[in-house]
Amino acid sequence: MRWTIYVDLDAYYVSVELRERPELAGRPVIVGPPPAGGATRGVVLSASYEARKFGVHSAQPAVQAARLCPEAVWIPPDHAKYGRVAAEVRAVLGRFAPDLVPLSIDEAALGVELPDAAAARELAVNVQAALRNELHLPASIGAATTRTVAKIATDRAKPGGIVVVVPGEEAAFLAPLPVRAIPGVGPKTEELFRAAGVATIGDLAAQRPSSLSRRLGASARGWILLARGQGQDPVEEEPGPRSRSTDRTFPQDVASWEPLESAVRELAAGLAATLAEEELRYGSVGVAFRWADFTRTQRSRTLGASAEGPEPLARAALRLARDLWDDERAGRGRAIRTVSVRAERLAERHQRQVSLDSFPPPARPRGADDA
Numbered sequence: 001m002r003w004t005i006y007v008d009l010d011a012y013y014v015s016v017e018l019r020e021r022p023e024l025a026g027r028p029v030i031v032g033p034p035p036a037g038g039a040t041r042g043v044v045l046s047a048s049y050e051a052r053k054f055g056v057h058s059a060q061p062a063v064q065a066a067r068l069c070p071e072a073v074w075i076p077p078d079h080a081k082y083g084r085v086a087a088e089v090r091a092v093l094g095r096f097a098p099d100l101v102p103l104s105i106d107e108a109a110l111g112v113e114l115p116d117a118a119a120a121r122e123l124a125v126n127v128q129a130a131l132r133n134e135l136h137l138p139a140s141i142g143a144a145t146t147r148t149v150a151k152i153a154t155d156r157a158k159p160g161g162i163v164v165v166v167p168g169e170e171a172a173f174l175a176p177l178p179v180r181a182i183p184g185v186g187p188k189t190e191e192l193f194r195a196a197g198v199a200t201i202g203d204l205a206a207q208r209p210s211s212l213s214r215r216l217g218a219s220a221r222g223w224i225l226l227a228r229g230q231g232q233d234p235v236e237e238e239p240g241p242r243s244r245s246t247d248r249t250f251p252q253d254v255a256s257w258e259p260l261e262s263a264v265r266e267l268a269a270g271l272a273a274t275l276a277e278e279e280l281r282y283g284s285v286g287v288a289f290r291w292a293d294f295t296r297t298q299r300s301r302t303l304g305a306s307a308e309g310p311e312p313l314a315r316a317a318l319r320l321a322r323d324l325w326d327d328e329r330a331g332r333g334r335a336i337r338t339v340s341v342r343a344e345r346l347a348e349r350h351q352r353q354v355s356l357d358s359f360p361p362p363a364r365p366r367g368a369d370d371a
């Protein structure tokens, strides 16, 4: 039976920083641009659970976080370091499953064949222990037979827990949860659901698309399928083995450029770290948005010469994202649910002097495949 073991590192940036500054353990710590003078537009990237008790959360304006928790210790972000550690995480996860989909810098889905729920739990326990013992990183893990259900299970497991959804019990697991537990349902969508009499995922599963589409338009069907545990996984594209991609579904739909920009930066840094780990160069970069109504637009660009390292990838991804945002959002006036960054035309590093297309595909590298 096919399982997804969904791994989400707890307070990732903070946990990475605490490896070097263990004396800060147990204190409110915020990774983000320190709000000097109160004029910054920066946002919190990650907050320790101690800081969260004050109401601090990621994507919150730094100024507001500083007001809520004046005693917090601020650490400026070091994206290159988080990318390097993400590659260490992938190396550990890759030992447990050859089919590894990195979904963001601190989340990954392992695809594995397992006989039953007990085996899924045992694997999750082992993965969690390896991350803790070898990398000193705490993780929450959800296991289920679809990726979306596994992701929701992971959210229930935070922080530091494991939740396994027994096959056949997906709908029963989801039913009592509020619709907000579905990745991508923010306050606006929640309000639309509420107006339609839908409070829990169980209420949503019982809806007919035709009755819900009056309020939710074309996205109604997608939400209902998700609620029934039948939803498609967030990334439907199937890039060939010679590409790598990573994506992020926002906790709520994003309608402004700043959070999108920082997500693209982080995704690009994580992806570059994966490619460096695999000793791959890239010749093309792509960016895709999934909008709140589940439609998808994408754009890609072939680089003049194949590149390596985080800079060209981040630069190209940001330009593509900005263009796509400017062109598409103006006409649509819509918000973004998921953003993905992709690297294509991959080649092993030692092939750098030769045209990418003159070689047969390299042996399928371990890990990080978009299967």
Ligand SMILES: [Mg+2]
Binding pocket: 008, 009, 010, 011, 012, 106, 107
């Ligand atoms: Mg996390």
